[in-house]
Amino acid sequence: MMRGMPTHNQVTQLIDMAEQGDFLTAIRTFYADQATMQENDEPPRAGLENLVEHERKMLAAVKFRVNRAASFVIDGDRVAINWIYEIVDPTGGTMHRNEIAYQLWREGKIVQERFYYNSPEAAKA
Numbered sequence: 001m002m003r004g005m006p007t008h009n010q011v012t013q014l015i016d017m018a019e020q021g022d023f024l025t026a027i028r029t030f031y032a033d034q035a036t037m038q039e040n041d042e043p044p045r046a047g048l049e050n051l052v053e054h055e056r057k058m059l060a061a062v063k064f065r066v067n068r069a070a071s072f073v074i075d076g077d078r079v080a081i082n083w084i085y086e087i088v089d090p091t092g093g094t095m096h097r098n099e100i101a102y103q104l105w106r107e108g109k110i111v112q113e114r115f116y117y118n119s120p121e122a123a124k125a
Helices: 008-019 023-030 048-061 120-124
Strands: 031-039 063-075 078-088 094-106 109-116
Touching (some): 031 048
Parallel strands (some): 031 109
């Protein structure tokens, strides 16, 4: 294995943390200081503290009822995770999402992540 490639153990640890709802610890543990996250075609968010703060605000606004990884693949320094989740907003509205998180890893950390999913806006187009 080349230096810095993600291991099966690292990816399963990340998944376990997320499935247990420990998103903030997962970000602090597995994302690089200058990591980016991007939702579909939106501009990326950059920097570990920015990613943590964005996640903290999101977690304060919604509740996850279901959160699991249906599958994942590791190909060199790339990881793809198929997330299945259900989010409940403050009004009780529910959103179901089936998304792919596509990650680039360097030196054992995620440096770039992009989420691919159908948004409500895309469904209306």
